[in-house]
Amino acid sequence: MNEKQSALKVLKILEKRYPHAHIALEFGNPLQLLVATILSAQATDAQINKVTPKLFKKYKTVRDFANADIKEFEQEIHSTGFYKNKTKNVIGAAKMIVKDFNGKVPDNMEDLVKLPGVARKTANIVLANGYGKVVGIAVDTHVGRVSQRLGFSKNKDPNKIEQDLMVLFPKDKWYEINYLLIDHGRAICNAKKPLCPECPVKALCPSSVAEFLDKYYR
Numbered sequence: 001m002n003e004k005q006s007a008l009k010v011l012k013i014l015e016k017r018y019p020h021a022h023i024a025l026e027f028g029n030p031l032q033l034l035v036a037t038i039l040s041a042q043a044t045d046a047q048i049n050k051v052t053p054k055l056f057k058k059y060k061t062v063r064d065f066a067n068a069d070i071k072e073f074e075q076e077i078h079s080t081g082f083y084k085n086k087t088k089n090v091i092g093a094a095k096m097i098v099k100d101f102n103g104k105v106p107d108n109m110e111d112l113v114k115l116p117g118v119a120r121k122t123a124n125i126v127l128a129n130g131y132g133k134v135v136g137i138a139v140d141t142h143v144g145r146v147s148q149r150l151g152f153s154k155n156k157d158p159n160k161i162e163q164d165l166m167v168l169f170p171k172d173k174w175y176e177i178n179y180l181l182i183d184h185g186r187a188i189c190n191a192k193k194p195l196c197p198e199c200p201v202k203a204l205c206p207s208s209v210a211e212f213l214d215k216y217y218r
Contacts, residue, residue: 007152007168010201014180017200018187021179023129025049030105030130031097032056035065037125038089038117043080051080062103065094089117107131120159124178134175137165142185143178149189149207 001009014021024045027033032052040048055076059065073087080086093115097105105126106112112123124138137143139158143165147153153164169177188195194207202208 003151004168006204007150010150010204011169011173011177011180013201013204014184015176018180018183021176021183023125023179024182025125026052027130028056030107030126031062031065033130034093034105034115034118034122034126035059035090037122038093039077039080039086041086041117042082047080051077062094062097062105065090066098068094086117092116093118105130107133109135120162124162128175128178134171137162137169137174137178139165140182141191142182142189145191146181146185146189149194149205150201151206 025033025036025040026049027036035055036048036052039051058076059068068091070087070091073091074083077083077086077090096115097103100114101111106115107127107130109120109123109127112118112126113120118126120136121138121140124134124136127133127135128138139147139162144156144158144161147161147165148156152168153161155161155164165177166174184201188199196202196205196208199205199208
């Protein structure tokens with residue numbers, strides 16, 4: 001079985017295990033999704049979903065965010081962590097959208113990554129979930145970790161991991177594999193102590209096999 005065949009087999013198993021895999025952030029439009037995704041850096045989606053309802057009720061348009069008072073905004077998103085940098089990015093992105101993009105969140109990768117706080121991961125999330133445009137795979141900490149453990153990529157750089165995944169999986173599966181890997185990373189393949197004995201793809205996972213051999217034969 002070659003790498004692609006193994007990857008597709010893992011995909012089918014994960015599809016059965018997580019049939020409802022989807023984005024966990026709550027949003028109503030591309031602007032809200034952009035803000036929520038910027039805020040989600042180094043925070044859980046559950047934490048962000050506690051903050052955004054009140055935030056989106058107060059800031060309804062991109063100009064509202066662009067004109068936000070920095071100190072007030074910092075307090076409003078304080079619980080998400082790294083609030084000073086996130087405030088700078090959200091307000092800065094909003095100002096750029098107003099100035100350079102006629103008040104509309106860009107719907108293409110080239111323009112999205114020009115915004116403060118937006119790299120390919122955030123841009124992929126906004127494009128796929130906000131505009132229905134799948135041009136890549138958003139590599140967050142879960143996707144990166146699980147991809148490495150499953151042998152999908154040997155790289156540590158998110159952009160290189162993304163490229164490896166795009167080669168392994170057909171384009172019509174890019175959106176799905178994104179959230180399957182996230183759900184698997186949360187449920188089983190967590191960072192500190194992966195639950196390998198309970199893993200549905202352990203027979204195909206080089207990390208699980210290595211752990212077994214190390215435990216019983218060394």
